[in-house]
Amino acid sequence: MTVLDPTVRFTPTTAVRPVPPPVRAPRPAAEHATEPAGPASHFRADIQGLRAIAVGLVVLNHVTGWPGGGYVGVDVFFVISGFLITGLLLRERERSGRISFRDFYVRRARRILPAAIVVLAVTSVASQVLFLGDRANRVVEDSLWSLAFAANVGFALQGTDYSDSSTAHSPMQHFWSLSVEEQFYVAWPLLILAVTALVVGRRRRVALGGAMLAVCTASFAWSVHATAASPTTAYFSTFTRAWELGVGALVAVSAASLHRLPDAVRAVAAWAGLGGIVVAALAYSSQTPFPGAAAALPVLSAAALVAFGNAPGGPGRPWLLTSRPMRFVGDVSYSLYLWHWPVVVLLGVVISTGTWTFAATAIALSVLLAVASYLLIERPLLTAGSRRAVPAGAQPRGAVVAHRVRSAAALTVIGAVTAVACVALLPDRRPTGGALGAMPAAADASLAPLAEQIRNSLEATEWGPLHPALSDLSTARAPEWGIDLCLDVDGSNVARCRYGSPTAPRRVAVLGDSIALSWVPGLRAALPADQWAVQLLTWRECPNITAPTRGMKEPVHTSCMEHREWALDRIAEDPPDLVVMSNNYGAPLVDPVADPSAVWRAGTEEIVARVHATGARALVLAAPPTSVALEECATALNSPADCVLPVPDAYDLSASVERRAAETQGATWVDTRDWFCFEGRCPAVVGSTPVYIDHMHLTAEYSRRLAPQLLQALLGTA
Structure with a gap:
């Protein structure tokens, strides 16, 4: 853009x-x-x-x-x-x-500012009316940055x-x-x-x-x-x-x-x-x-x-x-x-x-x-700015200035009033201060089974207080990512990106990309720190396959390939009890004509086989189904129901490929869709907890809420 x-x-x-x-x-x-x-x-x-x-x-x-x-x-x-x-x-x-x-x-x-100021003013007013949370305030801040060039x-x-x-x-x-x-x-x-x-x-x-x-x-x-x-x-x-x-x-x-x-x-x-x-x-x-x-x-x-x-x-x-x-x-x-x-x-x-x-x-x-x-703005200014546009003295300077002001003010008022009028015709669905939506009174989000919480969230009709708030979503990611800076783990920070007691009798390694890292708050909440040490071996945009992939800004993600070999070598040198593998299912392959399903299955099988060769067990967690970006979806004009999506087809395809690859190598594969969806429909908020910080990475709070599910998956592997 x-x-x-x-x-x-x-x-x-x-x-x-x-x-x-x-x-x-x-x-x-x-x-x-x-x-x-x-x-x-x-x-x-x-x-x-x-x-x-x-x-x-x-x-x-x-x-x-x-x-x-x-x-x-x-x-x-x-x-x-x-x-x-x-x-x-x-x-x-x-x-x-x-x-x-x-x-x-x-x-x-004189040429740039008038039209720009009108756009900034109208957009700021409309944003205050349309957006929830801190997003509207950030628009005003952005307007000031823009006005200052x-x-x-x-x-x-x-x-x-x-x-x-x-x-x-x-x-x-x-x-x-x-x-x-x-x-x-x-x-x-x-x-x-x-x-x-x-x-x-x-x-x-x-x-x-x-x-x-x-x-x-x-x-x-x-x-x-x-x-x-x-x-x-x-x-x-x-x-x-x-x-x-x-x-x-x-x-x-x-x-x-x-x-x-x-x-x-x-x-x-x-x-x-x-x-x-x-x-x-x-x-x-x-x-x-x-x-x-x-x-x-x-x-x-x-x-x-x-x-x-x-x-x-x-x-x-x-x-x-x-x-x-x-x-x-x-x-x-x-x-x-x-x-x-x-x-x-x-x-x-x-x-x-x-x-x-x-x-x-x-x-x-x-x-x-x-x-x-x-x-209304540009052409009058250009006409007034030309000394030959009108005969000398035919248009007094005061009249020119007044015309400019009237034109700019007219468009500003028209735009602002139109925005407000359009919004006024729609129902007001701003937060009411109550619980999220119209949940049944018997549904206690902190005690109800996860499936019931998800089902009740699908029935919500109003936005309520969210924890974390919409304005905090950008910083609500796993602290191991946002604070400890353990997304990209290599020899320089591998010791720092280890959690739990140094004398813990059992160890689990986490291998994959930022999706794998978003599970870590839940894993740490599920595993007693004195019994389990959690070692991160993640790398951004680096799925658990052997085929070369493209990064967001790289035609060939070479750093991923180098990291993958380093991580597997480290697992081989000091095998943990368990390796939890997870990754985004949308990483593009370098080879444009390759069959993605075949390449992903073969690549996953090879990674699992190398993990098993060390004596460690492999647990493959399916990535969360992608969702909407809640900060963008939630507005004053809609309800939580407008931010519900079905399980994407890409999830089903990826799940099928990963399941077959894991089963072929004797690994455990976990279908996570029921941790996010009920009968194929997935809310962006469960209870009062936003599920994602964007459209695919879990908030730390929701990851921790999945601790019982993660523990059950780990025990099943053990």
């Missing part, structure tokens, strides 16, 4: 072609770019079309999940922004001998994973790229001014290009390193993204030279650029390490289109990028980007995501809000 570059819509109006008469609204100033060979600048309709492609990719990706790499649209916008802003700064410097930083930043604030910093500090669909997303999350741009443009004009002050004459642009190339090289190198070392923070970092804007700047600096290339070469390069963007959008996915080296394809492709898009025979002439529909989408692209993500997040409260109804409604509502925002 990614965002649009709005800066291209907010460049100075002094370096553009004459604005049309008042009867025609002028286009955004940033739509004007230079044609290097000509003496004057003029409108680049092809860049409008490129902007339309970029925002279309982003919106489709966020609304439908297709194309998987639609997030590269933001990289396209970064390139456009770097090209247009740098060109305008250079022309101002060459024309006047100076760069007015005050005018530059005032113009950017520091959203990327805020989300990085929160540890937000942009591509993680298992947690609740902030409706302000897309503001990160605006923050990246504004942070970039704090320093960029200074670099241009410094270089042009030190070098004069014809060498000025050469020197400036060299300085920009150095910045791009350093930023790209850091992007590759940071994406591998810390992918979550790298995604939001200005330092990993600066080179993308810098590439656009290089095109602006070298525009005259590039324009002298033969038309045929320019046209081929432009078509290749368009193809590169399409390939990246279709080939990339949420598992592609990004930005890193992968960003080079969409960035360089966008640069080719920006440089050569209007070449004779290129995609900018005569129809593709410059058609009226494309130019219209380009006109409203900034507002469309601002509105679409809040619409996606907030509409998901009312309509089930992943349906055609949701997709059609989200797109239609986003477009309507974008057009309204453009007509």
Whole structure:
């Protein structure tokens, strides 16, 4: 998931072609770019079309999940922004001998802030009405980060994973790229001014290009390193993204030279650029390490289109990028980007995501809000900002300001009132302070058998107090994971990730991924610490099979394969009494044509056989059936029944494969579905306890509630 570059819509109006008469609204100033060979600048309709492609990719990706790499649209916008802003700064410097930083930043604030403030205000109000718990308050905090052009910093500090669909997303999350741009443009004009002050004459642009190339090289190198070392923070970092804007700047600096290339070469390069963007959008996915080296394809492709898009025979002439529909989408692209993500997040409260109804409604509502925002806020500002839009003195400054204020206020009020009115028509299902839902009075969640607790939870009609609370779910994972940092166990922390008495007569090892780790609070609660020692041998995204798998950010999860051998060797050197094995059933295989069922069965059998060869017994726990992310599902408009899911088909398939593999090797396999579901239906809350912190990892509290079931499984193995 990614965002649009709005800066291209907010460049100075002094370096553009004459604005049309008042009867025609002028286009955004940033739509004007230079044609290097000509003496004057003029409108680049092809860049409008490129902007339309970029925002279309982003919106489709966020609304439908297709194309998987639609997030590269933001990289396209970064390139456009770097090209247009740098060109305008250079022309101002060459024309006047100076760069007015005050005018530059005032113009950017005037263009960017009004529409953004309206979106932030409306979204904050709607979130207060729709969301439960602390989620609404976090939206307000995110709004403040966004307003300060520091959203990327805020989300990085929160540890937000942009591509993680298992947690609740902030409706302000897309503001990160605006923050990246504004942070970039704090320093960029200074670099241009410094270089042009030190070098004069014809060498000025050469020197400036060299300085920009150095910045791009350093930023790209850091992007590759940071994406591998810390992918979550790298995604939001200005330092990993600066080179993308810098590439656009290089095109602006070298525009005259590039324009002298033969038309045929320019046209081929432009078509290749368009193809590169399409390939990246279709080939990339949420598992592609990004930005890193992968960003080079969409960035360089966008640069080719920006440089050569209007070449004779290129995609900018005569129809593709410059058609009226494309130019219209380009006109409203900034507002469309601002509105679409809040619409996606907030509409998901009312309509089930992943349906055609949701997709059609989200797109239609986003477009309507974008057009309204453009007509009421953006275009009046752009018209008022042009000195030639109206005859001198025909529109007093006070009237202009008043019109701007009225337009922004109107859309804010309309949006807020609409959101509140829609909610008012729906039943209020906020927590009442009583027990969860309408449970039968005889049902005591602390004493009733687990099956009865689950059945009663399926009948709940209202949200009650939850323990842990919705606002605490992100930190409600197993303390062995969140506090002791024992998710990835190796030689450096294996001793620290051992629990129980050092003299305990019996030992159990836990082998697998984060799913295995989420069972540990329950295992420790089930086993007396003076009788059992629990040794963790887990590793993130590392299932108990021998076949190579892909990680979330790795094409081949090599660290998993290395860890698996290390863990099995350790078990062989000092065999425990029991090895508890568990893992997520969704890890993708490296081999795309392999039969997953056959590979998983063979791989599981081999792991179990190696465990049994040491003299230890193997217990295979089926992973919990995946569920909804409760923090996202639970809202003021629904009830616990809306967060009930059936046992997924993937669970049944995985259970069948694991059961056959375990039985073949004489191991114990435990079907855990009845620990979470009743008659095939699985609530997200049992009693007052949320089952998951996301959609698959157990809360520590629920894991401990399963201690009797886990003990029974362990005794059965013994």
